[in-house]
Amino acid sequence: MQARPAIARLCRDHATLRAHLHRLHLSPDPFCPWCRITPETIEHFLLQCLHFQSHHTALHYRLSALAITTLDLPILQAATPPGNLLS
């Protein structure tokens, strides 16, 4: 799976994340399947989950080459659609 379409889809409707599924009564709990203590939100999945730390590090590295040193969800959403930062 390519990262850019997956991230764009997550930012748009986060349909597969447990926090969202739990709100729809489609998941027994909202927690990340890797951490088990933090709700699996878009921000957690893309920026915080320790299970994906190597991916987060690679993303930080690629964005720092573009002088983007602060990484949060609004910045990631802004970088995702037209750019190729995440592909």
Ligand SMILES: [Zn+2]
């Ligand atoms: Zn997690």
